Amino acid sequence: MLLARVTIGDFDRFWSTFTTAGAEHRRTYGSSGARVFRNLDQPDEVIVLFDWSRDDYRRFMDDPETPRVMAAAGLAGPPQTIEVEAVGETDA
Template sequence: MCTCSEARIVILSTDQWWPRPTGGNQMLLATTKVADVDRFIHIFSTKGADKRRLHGSNGATVFRDPSESDRVWAIFDWDAEGWKNFVSDPEVPAILQEAGHVGKPQAAMLLGHYEA
């Protein structure tokens, strides 16, 4: 299971965040492997959502990887400050453990933003 340091994911600097074209909050793409996708979705959509909301998240969209059945991807609508507060919350590691995270969650690095 994840240790507290593994649960940090990656805090991106502001120049690595993907700004929404309409302004508003910023987006973060993250991936992790999970022991059971259904268990992950249940915790992610309940306890995880409550905790993310507390730290200013405006939602997330979750995808299952087409090549690795135990890998999920999430796009978070979140600003950097809220994300940093979430990953430093002492209750988060237990939620990640309950959700069945396997290994260390990783944030994707933005390479660019292009129109159309």
């Protein structure tokens, strides 16, 4: 899994592209889903938890089409990402 943080301009513009052209482009490179969060203290910051391998993400980032998709979504720059692993859940 990958956790990504990115600065955006307009959320509606981001969401529209993220859920259409962005989703299609990510699927091409093995992404099988994402959970999106907004930072309530910084509404121009979005955090996304992707079900995606680091290697597939790197191939996605190397594709010359990727910057165009990100620009269409209004990203201020490339996402900051870290690879994470789920270790469990709790009720509290």
